[in-house]
Amino acid sequence: MDRIIVKGGKPLQGKITVSGAKNAVLPVIVASLLAEGNCRIQDVPHLADVDTICGVLGELGASVNRADDNTLDLNCRDINKCEAPYEYVRKMRASVLVMGPLLGRLGRARISMPGGCAIGTRPIDLHLKGFEAMGVRISMDHGYIKAEAPKLTGARIYLDYPSVGATENIMMAAALAQGTTVIENAAEEPEIVDLANFINAMGGKVKGAGTNVIKIEGVKSLGGTVHNVIPDRIEAGSYLVAGAATGGNLLLENVIADHIKPVIAKLIEAGVEIYEEGSGIRVIAKNPIEAVDVKTLPYPGFPTDMQAQFMALMTIAQGTSIITETVFENRFMHAEELRRMGADIKIEGRSAVVEGVRQLNGAPVKASDLRAGAALIIAGLVAEGDTEITNVHHIDRGYDNIVGKLKAVGARITRE
Ligand SMILES: CC(=O)N[C@H]1[C@@H](OP(=O)(O)OP(=O)(O)OC[C@H]2O[C@@H](n3ccc(=O)[nH]c3=O)[C@H](O)[C@@H]2O)O[C@H](CO)[C@@H](O)[C@@H]1O
Numbered sequence: 001m002d003r004i005i006v007k008g009g010k011p012l013q014g015k016i017t018v019s020g021a022k023n024a025v026l027p028v029i030v031a032s033l034l035a036e037g038n039c040r041i042q043d044v045p046h047l048a049d050v051d052t053i054c055g056v057l058g059e060l061g062a063s064v065n066r067a068d069d070n071t072l073d074l075n076c077r078d079i080n081k082c083e084a085p086y087e088y089v090r091k092m093r094a095s096v097l098v099m100g101p102l103l104g105r106l107g108r109a110r111i112s113m114p115g116g117c118a119i120g121t122r123p124i125d126l127h128l129k130g131f132e133a134m135g136v137r138i139s140m141d142h143g144y145i146k147a148e149a150p151k152l153t154g155a156r157i158y159l160d161y162p163s164v165g166a167t168e169n170i171m172m173a174a175a176l177a178q179g180t181t182v183i184e185n186a187a188e189e190p191e192i193v194d195l196a197n198f199i200n201a202m203g204g205k206v207k208g209a210g211t212n213v214i215k216i217e218g219v220k221s222l223g224g225t226v227h228n229v230i231p232d233r234i235e236a237g238s239y240l241v242a243g244a245a246t247g248g249n250l251l252l253e254n255v256i257a258d259h260i261k262p263v264i265a266k267l268i269e270a271g272v273e274i275y276e277e278g279s280g281i282r283v284i285a286k287n288p289i290e291a292v293d294v295k296t297l298p299y300p301g302f303p304t305d306m307q308a309q310f311m312a313l314m315t316i317a318q319g320t321s322i323i324t325e326t327v328f329e330n331r332f333m334h335a336e337e338l339r340r341m342g343a344d345i346k347i348e349g350r351s352a353v354v355e356g357v358r359q360l361n362g363a364p365v366k367a368s369d370l371r372a373g374a375a376l377i378i379a380g381l382v383a384e385g386d387t388e389i390t391n392v393h394h395i396d397r398g399y400d401n402i403v404g405k406l407k408a409v410g411a412r413i414t415r416e
């Protein structure tokens, strides 16, 4: 099993180019199932999750080819299966997103029921309620969800919570449904906008993405297109925090500053200097970090996917920080590992009380999920001595070449 070893104490200096966004590329790849022509996706990051979703599309009968290092060519004209098997859904929950496009294209889908994961129970009831409103019959069958839509029709759907996945899944089914679908209380994440742009470039009619009301007029068929994936705002945020924690001077390239406003605002509040430079952002940290409170919320609030990394930063801040997680019910497993490195963190229900300490100490730790892994790397970069991180397959799901990128800006980090 691979391990990442970090020797702390070196400020990060230099330039990092941010890759295409995991949470945008996954639904975009899935949405190519809607098209009868060729889709070319550019700025595709090298991630285990991308390999997994490509595996699912291959199972369905799609042709999937890497045209070059960052470009995927997908042709889904001849898809002939409608099942996302357990072995894929188990690895990556986003596999359930094939349900919407399969209902649109074939009128049926059979998806292994996703279980909970290290950050919460993560039900998909809102996806299913939305499909039912569109005329889909849902039944359970030996651990699989069976969905059948003799006729997929547009509907007015109010989401009890602005779920990213439910908004995407319903939007994709609606793109090929008969009539108009309106999603109210929709998620507003930039990745939703990227998906809507992709569907529209294929000939779809989606309006309002990026607001909480999205209107989708169904069309008879969709064709191929070329699409560039947006930069990964969470990868960018993770490196900004790493730069800040180490007292470094880092320039991040390929960033949309607007997408990470809440992270930038919190870093500035913590005393970090942030400058926009062309299409990049520079982070400079000279002074000690000040403790700030953070509460995760759906976009445009502070992203839950940055909570663990920010907690790592707060462990060495001056003062007490209260970090409140409202999106997932169990996303504090990294706190225990950070404590092993000398952090002072108490969990009280949905909040973590972080008392800043002078110094973290390297220790053997375990990544419980993707962002927990990133948080432990950040903690390792500032700790005294060696930090050895195991379960790094979680990190591979969502960070393109994290060891290489950090090494290039001076980090003492290796993978064994
Ligand atoms: C591949 C991808 O894009 N993943 C992101 C997506 O996950 P994902 O799409 O799974 O996240 P959701 O927005 O759906 O989930 C948010 C909350 O809603 C709950 N919920 C969701 C659906 C549902 O049917 N019922 C229900 O109760 C979830 O359990 C969770 O507590 O958005 C999350 C929230 O920004 C991010 O952390 C993930 O990185």
Ligand SMILES: C=C(OP(=O)(O)O)C(=O)O
Binding pocket: 023, 093, 094, 119, 305, 370, 371, 398
């Ligand atoms: C929780 C995340 O992803 P997923 O929804 O794919 O598990 C994440 O990216 O932090």
